Amino acid sequence: MDWQQGKTPQLVLTDADRLAIKKRASTGIMRTLVAQAVMLVAAVAGSWIVAGSYAALSALLGGLAYLLPNSLFALRLLLGVIGPVSTSPITFFVGEAFKLGSAVGILGLAVWLGQGWLVWPAMLIGLLCVLKGYVLLLVFRKLP
Incomplete structure (x- = not known):
């Protein structure tokens, strides 16, 4: 009873445990991207x-x-999960900042280039549908 003496018990993972965790994480990332793409197709249609x-x-x-930025971020996370690239919390936060900054930049570029024909409600609906793509996973109970 190490926890009663103020010590934190060690968690020991086997190779099979690590493999199962990596598989579940990579499956969850891919499901999220697919759900976001499906929501985008629905918004466009x-x-x-x-x-x-x-x-x-x-x-x-x-x-x-x-x-697009979210897919690049997911690819980086997948490389950390299944590949030889190591990850850290700093990597996650830098990737998240890149993703959000890129999204704002792309939206700004779309607004600038599409001044004559851009339909604002449709653009915002497309963005919102992709942002809420995980709702499909909730509906079908496929969240990792």
């Missing part, structure tokens, strides 16, 4: 049906503004 091709393109830009 819905925007196209309701408001036409400019709205669909706007929804696509809005969704890709977050999906």
